Amino acid sequence: MTHMHITAWALAIILFFVANSLYKGGKTKPAKITHMITRVLYLAIIGTGFALIGSSFGFYAVKLIVGIIVIGLMEMVLVRTSKGKSTGALWIAFVIAFVVVLYLGLSLPQGFKPFA
Template structure:
């Protein structure tokens, strides 16, 4: 597996872990800590997109599935940003979590179907 695939997996995995860390801090009433993680998450969004674009550039056979993969990846990033935004306003996030699960399963399937890195569904 290439370094770029490793970097891509590392960045989205860390972003998801940070999402839960942020929610934990918010629950404990540590709003300052929450804000800091929220900002760090934005850096991770850029890293996820950057490594994703690098993977697309390195792809040998581009297909429509890559566009769908990118769109789903961007969708999850939007969902994570909205979850944090709604949480900071103490608003309900249930609809966002439903979307998160759907988008995550989809992006996992697409990422693992596409030919680079692991591809058990190819």
């Protein structure tokens, strides 16, 4: 399950950057399609995340919240970019939240444990 979780968020992050540059390049239609696929992947990230949580909810609450924040920021960056609005502060928040959730995910007991 950690492999499915990693696959889901890695794909989502890649498509997030693709959608972002398509919006930037004014290619609205392919950008919208990529953006929709990214949204489906959000559900896969959250679903596999919950499957990993199992029955120890309290222990995982922080990882869950920061993970949801990362997804929220991805969505806010893409929507604001599609409208031609500024995204500087959102990008900073996204990078910080992404690094935090990577660290949390990799420190927790299942899957890879490079920091343990």
